[in-house]
Every structure is written in C-alpha cells, then in structure tokens.
Amino acid sequence: MGRRAGAMMTEQRQIKAPEGWGSAVLDFKSGSSIDVDAQFESVIEGVWVSGTANIELEGACARCLDPIEDQMTIELQEMFQYEDLDEKESDDDDLPLVVNDEVDLEPTLRDAVVLGMPVAPVCDTRCLGLCSVCGIRLSEDPDHTHEQVDPRWEILNQLKKEED
C-alpha cells in the first residue's frame, strides 16, 4: 500500500478458527472458520485497521447447560505504527508496529474475540436455569415448587402414616 497518507485497501480473508481462545463454556465451533473483513488506511504515523470478524461459537448455557450455537460479528479496530518513527513523532509506544509493510492482526483479533465472547452465554435471555431441587428446566415449568418439609414435621408425618 505504500506510505501515502490516505491510501486505502480492503482485504477479506477466511481463516481457520484457532484453538484455545474460548472458555470452558464457550469456544469456536470446531472446524469453523473466521471471516475477516478488514480495511487498511494509511495515515501519517502508520496504518489504521478497522473491520469485522464473523465467528461461529458453540458452548453450553451458563444457566441450564443446554448446548448452544451462536454467530457473532466482532468489531476490529487497531492503529499500527511505523517502526521507524522518531520518538518525538510517536506519542504512544505501546502500539503494534507495521513491520516490512505488514501488520499482524492476530493479537488484535484475539483481544477482540476474547473481550467480545460472552462470559456467561445463555440459550435464551429468558432462560430460568435449572431447579436446584430436582434439576428440571424451570423455563418448561416455571411455577413448579417442592414442598419444603421441615424435618421436625417429617417425623410427625411418618407417625401419621404408621397410624393409617
């Protein structure tokens, strides 16, 4: 693209979803790919990258443990700085660098994906989870209750049964 400020290019890539980026409850769908659609814009100090990544996820509902599959579009934005900028030209030393006219988008993608993935995915925002007593899905029977029998009455019930 060269260093002419204002130059722009776009690039679409499909990459294999890497392993180990997700969590115990949510990760890339196995064998899926990430569709990256990025725009590169040359600015004075480097290259401004923006775009999106479409990802496919699979995991388990954090409330009821049902398997879930989801698709997400993650926003990408990163400023890459020319590596040979004078110190006075550069106001941020922590920016990733443009090296040999290339940028490494993997760390950007990884940060965006890790931050974008929900920590506690749910099958449905109305999912009520599981009953703590019997384990059925509360969404299927929200009103069901268990008689909480006081253990002291339990003895009386036993005696009553024996009488009957």
Ligand SMILES: [Zn+2]
């Ligand atoms: Zn659920």
Ligand SMILES: [Zn+2]
């Ligand atoms: Zn129950």
